Amino acid sequence: xxxxxxxxxxxxxxxxxxxxxxxxxxxxxxxxxxxxxxxxxxxxxxxxxxxxxxxxxxxxxxxxxxxxxxxxxxxxxxxxxxxxxxxxxxxxxxxxxxxxxxxxxxxxxxxxxxxxxxxxxxxxxxxxxxxxxxxxxxxxxxxxxxxxxxxxxxxxxxxxxxxxxxxxxxxxxxxxxxxxxxxxxxxxxxxxxxxxxxxxxxxxxxxxxxxxxxxxxxxxxxxxxxxxxxxxxxxxxxxxxxxxxxxxxxxxxxxxxxxxxxxxxxxxxxxxx
Amino acid sequence: xxxxxxxxxxxxxxxxxxxxxxxxxxxxxxxxxxxxxxxxxxxxxxxxxxxxxxxxxxxxxxxxxxxxxxxxxxxxxxxxxxxxxxxxxxxxxxxxxxxxxxxxxxxxxxxxxxxxxxxxxxxxxxxxxxxxxxxxxxxxxxxxxxxxxxxxxxxxxxxxxxxxxxxxxxxxxxxxxxxxxxxxxxxxxxxxxxxxxxxxxxxxxxxxxxxxxxxxxxxxxxxxxxxxxxxxxxxxxxxxxxxxxxxxxxxxxxxxxxxxxxxxxxxxxxxxxxxxxxxxxxxxxxxxxxxxxxxxxxxxx
Numbered sequence: 001x002x003x004x005x006x007x008x009x010x011x012x013x014x015x016x017x018x019x020x021x022x023x024x025x026x027x028x029x030x031x032x033x034x035x036x037x038x039x040x041x042x043x044x045x046x047x048x049x050x051x052x053x054x055x056x057x058x059x060x061x062x063x064x065x066x067x068x069x070x071x072x073x074x075x076x077x078x079x080x081x082x083x084x085x086x087x088x089x090x091x092x093x094x095x096x097x098x099x100x101x102x103x104x105x106x107x108x109x110x111x112x113x114x115x116x117x118x119x120x121x122x123x124x125x126x127x128x129x130x131x132x133x134x135x136x137x138x139x140x141x142x143x144x145x146x147x148x149x150x151x152x153x154x155x156x157x158x159x160x161x162x163x164x165x166x167x168x169x170x171x172x173x174x175x176x177x178x179x180x181x182x183x184x185x186x187x188x189x190x191x192x193x194x195x196x197x198x199x200x201x202x203x204x205x206x207x208x209x210x211x212x213x214x215x216x217x218x219x220x221x222x223x224x225x226x227x228x229x230x231x232x233x234x235x236x237x238x239x240x241x242x243x244x245x246x247x248x249x250x251x252x253x254x255x256x257x258x259x260x261x262x263x264x265x266x267x268x269x270x271x272x273x
Numbered sequence: 274x275x276x277x278x279x280x281x282x283x284x285x286x287x288x289x290x291x292x293x294x295x296x297x298x299x300x301x302x303x304x305x306x307x308x309x310x311x312x313x314x315x316x317x318x319x320x321x322x323x324x325x326x327x328x329x330x331x332x333x334x335x336x337x338x339x340x341x342x343x344x345x346x347x348x349x350x351x352x353x354x355x356x357x358x359x360x361x362x363x364x365x366x367x368x369x370x371x372x373x374x375x376x377x378x379x380x381x382x383x384x385x386x387x388x389x390x391x392x393x394x395x396x397x398x399x400x401x402x403x404x405x406x407x408x409x410x411x412x413x414x415x416x417x418x419x420x421x422x423x424x425x426x427x428x429x430x431x432x433x434x435x436x437x438x439x440x441x442x443x444x445x446x447x448x449x450x451x452x453x454x455x456x457x458x459x460x461x462x463x464x465x466x467x468x469x470x471x472x473x474x475x476x477x478x479x480x481x482x483x484x485x486x487x488x489x490x491x492x493x494x495x496x497x498x499x500x501x502x503x504x505x506x507x508x509x510x511x512x513x514x515x516x517x518x519x520x521x522x523x524x525x526x527x528x529x530x531x532x533x534x535x536x537x538x539x540x541x542x543x544x545x546x547x548x549x550x551x552x553x554x555x556x557x558x559x560x561x562x563x564x565x566x567x568x569x570x571x572x573x574x
Contacts, residue, residue, distance in 0.1 A: 244301025
């Protein structure tokens with residue numbers, strides 16, 4: 001079998017057990033830090049992991065959860081010695097899977113598979129990177145922002161949240177992101193695509209990298225399309241496996257359905273139907 | 274611990290663990306895991322996704338819904354179609370370190386004949402599985418639900434290839450054992466069961482079906498007890514080998530299916546949770562069998 005070049009770091013072909021180091025409350029979200037002893041130290045920003053609690057995954061409300069849940073990693077810190085990595089995941093407790101993960105405490109086992117999928121790629125030198133995040137979708141932009149800054153390509157960062165509690169996630173960013181909230185409790189009141197439009201009208205020589213809820217991504221696509229700015233969108237979809245086996249996570253593209261897990265999660269907006 | 278080698282319809286396998294058709298895409302998995310996948314390939318025989326004559330897009334999303342101890346899917350057999358499968362996928366699947374079984378499904382006897390004739394002529398393919406049971410496609414249940422239909426279809430296909438023909442049964446048949454016996458009478462070399470059970474979920478927010486295709490197939494540990502009973506019922510009626518599957522998640526589960534009459538077993542939904550599940554289950558099964566041998570050797574002394 002041959003491999004074509006993709007913006008991905010390969011995953012070990014098995015689920016492994018990481019150790020939860022801490023679970024920190026960040027406003028409305030949980031930030032889980034877990035030590036992955038054998039995983040690659042260099043996942044690509046935009047890649048994701050399938051997570052499940054190592055114990056008591058199942059038997060909750062409605063006898064769920066059963067399947068692992070997909071999360072973009074927020075940050076990765078390689079361990080000394082070249083093997084293993086401390087991974088951070090941002091999550092919001094909304095269902096049986098995320099609630100069980102939110103219960104974890106330091107020392108608990110966390111089953112994970114990854115890194116999976118195709119991540120972000122640097123924009124061409126003549127275009128500035130502009131990151132747009134909504135809600136829990138800010139997670140993959142954290143490590144991408146770090147990496148762009150380390151490469152002296154400091155991006156603009158525009159973030160949108162429901163309220164001040166959710167907007168606490170903006171504090172995790174290295175710089176001073178532009179924050180909008182639906183209720184106006186922090187930053188400007190309104191949706192993130194309003195500052196996005198203003199920013200791109202000022203200087204359209206950008207590539208937008210966005211992650212967030214479906215409605216926000218639709219609006220980002222529409223603004224970018226209108227202004228002729230390329231956009232790379234990190235999509236979310238319910239998936240059973242994360243590595244192309246179940247065919248459950250498809251999105252329509254100009255070439256038919258594509259699997260978010262192996263053909264994405266980062267897609268060029270132009271290929272999405 | 275590695276399991277003992279086995280034979281399935283004359284094809285030597287290094288162990289008794291297959292994947293259920295449509296539950297593992299070796300080409301996509303290779304993109305995610307690289308050559309490490311091939312070095313520790315989780316199955317002893319690889320079963321392809323079901324191939325049809327014409328390409329299929331599959332069903333509209335959402336395609337998945339989590340169920341108690343399992344999941345419901347309505348994937349809809351997306352595939353490249355026979356011609357592009359043979360051209361693009363087969364050369365890659367032929368390099369897997371285990372024998373290859375290609376699963377096919379036709380919407381008529383002529384289509385089935387085209388498929389079996391084409392894959393039956395390919396040297397790199399070891400076995401052919403005839404899917405008469407996918408509950409996601411409206412016509413899929415018709416052949417496999419009826420012993421007479423199944424017998425007629427297999428009789429038409431039997432002379433078209435010398436490769437072993439495995440008939441994948443549908444659990445929705447009134448009497449799956451009668452369908453299995455009909456397949457055997459028509460010359461099938463093995464039967465595989467169970468496929469997913471027809472199921473449905475309601476999204477409480479909309480009070481509408483959760484899946485884009487309204488209904489889907491239930492799989493995972495939720496179906497294991499049903500599967501075991503059907504395997505035992507079929508084993509009581511046929512002499513050909515049985516590929517047993519349905520919610521197998523451990524070596525203990527696998528041994529239960531062997532005890533019920535299966536010759537080999539397949540892992541499906543558990544692989545979604547862990548791509549190495551097949552390897553883990555094989556090791557657990559080997560340990561169980563070794564302990565049983567030790568115990569009977571001890572009893573003989």
